[in-house]
Amino acid sequence: MVIAIDGPAGAGKSTVARAVAAALGFTYLDSGAMYRSVALAAREVGVDADDGVALGPLAAGLEIDFDGRRVLLGGRDVTDAIRRPEVSADASRVSVHPVVREAMVARQRALIEAADYVAEGRDIGTVVSPDAPLKVFLTASDEERARRRAAETGEDIAAVLAAQLQRDARDSEREHGALRPADDAVELDTTGLSLEEVVARVVGLAHERRLAPRSKGDSGDPERTSPQFVSEGSPEPSPSQRPPSEHQ
Ligand code: DC
Numbered sequence: 363m364v365i366a367i368d369g370p371a372g373a374g375k376s377t378v379a380r381a382v383a384a385a386l387g388f389t390y391l392d393s394g395a396m397y398r399s400v401a402l403a404a405r406e407v408g409v410d411a412d413d414g415v416a417l418g419p420l421a422a423g424l425e426i427d428f429d430g431r432r433v434l435l436g437g438r439d440v441t442d443a444i445r446r447p448e449v450s451a452d453a454s455r456v457s458v459h460p461v462v463r464e465a466m467v468a469r470q471r472a473l474i475e476a477a478d479y480v481a482e483g484r485d486i487g488t489v490v491s492p493d494a495p496l497k498v499f500l501t502a503s504d505e506e507r508a509r510r511r512a513a514e515t516g517e518d519i520a521a522v523l524a525a526q527l528q529r530d531a532r533d534s535e536r537e538h539g540a541l542r543p544a545d546d547a548v549e550l551d552t553t554g555l556s557l558e559e560v561v562a563r564v565v566g567l568a569h570e571r572r573l574a575p576r577s578k579g580d581s582g583d584p585e586r587t588s589p590q591f592v593s594e595g596s597p598e599p600s601p602s603q604r605p606p607s608e609h610q
Contacts, residue, residue, distance in 0.1 A: 363576070364391075364474045365568060366486035369500035370530050370541060372507030374552045374560065375482040378500060381561045383480035386568055387575045391473060393483035393490070394453065395433045396466045398444035399426045401452035403435060411455035418461030426469070447525075454529045458536045463489075467539070478575045484533055487544035496571055498564055499543035502553045504530075 365388065367379045376392065383390035400421045401411060409416045427434040433441045443449065456462050463485075470490045473479065481490070487497035502510075508523035515522075533541040543549055548567060552560050 363478045363573070364486065364491045364494045365480045365564075365573065366491055366494040366497040366544070366547075367480060367482040367500060367564070368484055368487050368497070368541070368543065368547070370484075370507065370533065371526055372511050373500040373502045374510075374557070375500050377557060378552075378560050378564060379480045379482035381557065382564045382568070385561065385565050386480070386573070388478045388480045391470065391479045391481035392428070392433075393466065393470055393481055393486060395428070395444060396426050396469065397457040397462070398449055398453040399424060399433060399435045399440060400462055400466070401449050401456045402440055402444050404456060405449065405452060411452040414459035414461060417456055417459050418465070421456075421462045421465040424465075451525070451529070454532050457484075457539070458532065460538045463539045484541040485539035487547050488542060489539050492544065495573055496564075496567055497544045497547040498567070499547040499549045500560070501549065501551050503551075506553045 365382065365386075367375050367382070369375050376394075379392075380390045382388075400417065403424055404411055404417060404420060407420065409420055411417075425434075425436045427437075431441065432439050433444060435444075444453075457466075467485075467490050470481065470483075470486070474481065474491055483490070487494055487499070504523060504527065508519050508526050511517070511526070512519040512522045530541070550560065550563060
């Protein structure tokens with residue numbers, strides 16, 4: 363079973379999904395990390411991010427695993443490498459290709475069938491799991507999202523905003539698995555809301571719908587530390603717990 367949390371980059375999906383998973387005793391799934399892993403692997407073997415023909419077999423043959431917060435590609439820890447800006451840009455490009463999407467969606471479905479997940483991405487509620495019992499579409503204003511990311515990374519806000527708009531456009535306009543809310547998704551604008559408010563809202567929806575792990579103790583996020591809004595680019599949460607207006 364899956365709770366789907368979709369939305370554009372910088373809306374707070376990762377932090378919210380992780381915190382909701384911890385609160386409910388579900389496992390967290392970062393589907394973006396899979397597309398990022400494809401992008402990294404393509405770079406390493408010299409396959410162009412626009413070469414859909416070569417990317418198909420490459421994506422299908424990759425071994426992508428999660429170990430807590432770590433992402434493993436063929437057993438190698440790539441958690442930090444997949445967050446590099448050039449890999450972020452390539453991830454958005456490789457994820458356009460239907461062959462890549464088919465390979466990743468199949469893996470995501472296999473995971474979701476086997477346990478209870480809070481999965482974040484762009485197409486979890488529309489493609490990966492259209493029957494998900496709870497779908498949340500998280501948004502925040504463009505400026506807010508760029509501001510959170512820039513505060514995290516120290517980058518210039520205007521540069522972040524420009525890159526973000528480009529990624530958003532590519533993610534929304536592609537033919538397959540485009541970024542859009544499912545018809546039955548609950549849309550939640552996190553602009554000006556604290557992390558606690560957003561998490562409480564989503565957990566409240568899950569409780570209303572009586573969503574609970576199938577059997578306690580076998581699928582919970584092992585990390586139940588107090589959550590903070592952090593950017594997808596930050597491997598570890600920052601020590602202070604600030605509202606989303608200050609973080610991603
Ligand atoms: O969530 P993220 O920023 O880590 O995702 C990286 C890229 O992967 C993003 O530009 C779009 C793509 N992606 C996707 O196409 N479908 C998903 N379910 C998740 C991510």
